[in-house]
Amino acid sequence: MSNLDRQSAPSLCGGRGFVAAEPVRELLSPRRVQLGESTEVRRLLPNLGRRMVGAWAFVDHYGPDDIADEPGMQVPPHxxxxxxxxxxxxxxxxxHRDSTGSLATIRPRELGLMTSGRAISHSEESPRxxxxxxxxxxxxxxLPDAHRDVExxxxxHTDLPTVTAPGLTATVILGELDGAPSPGTTYSPIVGADLTLARGTQTALPLxxxxxxxxxxxxxxxxxxxxxxxPGSMLYLGCGRTELPLRAESDAGLMLLGGEPFEREIVMWWNFIGRSNDDIARARSDWMTGSRFGEVKGYDGPPxxxxxxxxxxxxxxxRVR
Structure with missing residues (x-):
């Protein structure tokens, strides 16, 4: 998904100087951003107070939106x-369409994982x-330095591993949780999991x-x-935890995001992550001149x-402002 903000501001992220080495409870409020004609997202990362969680550098939450009479998600090639x-x-x-020729329809609890490496372009749209x-x-x-230029x-992935406990189902999106590894390729120590809790559940998740x-x-x-x-809010928890207590007041859905603190400082601007102003300027020029990022075929509209x-x-x- 693209950052469609036409006044895109740089996000300066990474480095371990501001990582909370102990457990904390820092509630992050979202910023509302319009994505295309009919989709509004709640942006949790980068946030005014915190910019990364491990290698996770960008988080948008959207919906549930009634798009029965709307075009739904329409994100042109970028x-x-x-x-x-x-x-x-x-x-x-x-x-999903991309410049490597991939074409896939992603459905609930399926992992769509695109690795840009040195350069890729893609589009996303609600099917018709x-x-x-x-x-x-x-x-x-x-991506860490050693893998920034991968192909x-x-x-x-339509079949992902799950971890279960009474009232809890955890689907492992990336990395490993409680001994269950996701098939998605990762390049740094990281975890992402979708947590489904039944009303009244009280449990603890190993961390x-x-x-x-x-x-x-x-x-x-x-x-x-x-x-x-x-819904639409995020709680930053810091490091130093061996388990996470959870209690559901109603049927609830959560996403757990984590990883080793990302050591290298990065520059994130528009849809690029680099290490310097030159990295970003070169990427912008390459996109605008039609080189390096390839072509998304089949999308009905301009990039x-x-x-x-x-x-x-x-x-x-x-990592923080």
Missing amino acids: PHMGLQTVSWLHEGEVL PHARLLHGAQLWVA PHFQH DPDFEYAVLSMSGEAHVDGVPLL LPAPELPPVPLKPRG
Whole structure:
């Protein structure tokens, strides 16, 4: 999914200087962003207070939206560099096309994982016809230095492992949870899981104390380590935890995001992740001149133009503002 903000501001992320080395409870409120004609998203990362959780660098939550009489998601071809995109749905479908020739319809609880490497372009749209409701999350994972220039590729996994406990089903999206590994390719120590809790459930999820974590609320009402979390909000949890207490006040859906703190400082601007102003400027120029990022075939419409770069050079900084 693209960042469609035409006044795109740089996000200066990464580095371990501001990682909470102990458990914390930091509630992050979303910023509302219009995505195309009929989809509004709630942006949780980058946030005014916190920019990354492990290698997770971008989190949008959208829906549930009634799109029965709407076009739904319509995101024209746009570029990515230096990251992986994770498409995750609770309701609806998203048709993915990219410049490697991939074509896939992503459905609820299926993993759409696109690794941009040095350069890729893709589009996302609601199929025609499409389901009445659209509800999901779009996330980005920053690639470490050793893998920033890997060959671009797309993976679609329809059968993901689960971890269960009374009242809890955890689907492992990326990485490993309680010994269950996802088939999705990762390039740094990371975990992502979709948690479904039945009303009245009270349980604890095992965690890695070396990881930092956050929990995104997708639906319902749940208490995460004693903090009530409503849909569209995210709780940053820091490091140093061996388990996470969960209690569901209603049927609830959550996403657990975590990983080793991302050591390298990065620059994230529009749909690119780089290490310097030159990285970003070169990527923008390549996209606008039609080189490097390839062509998305089959989408009915022109590609997105890149916004103008800020008047001052972009510099990598820390994880929080």
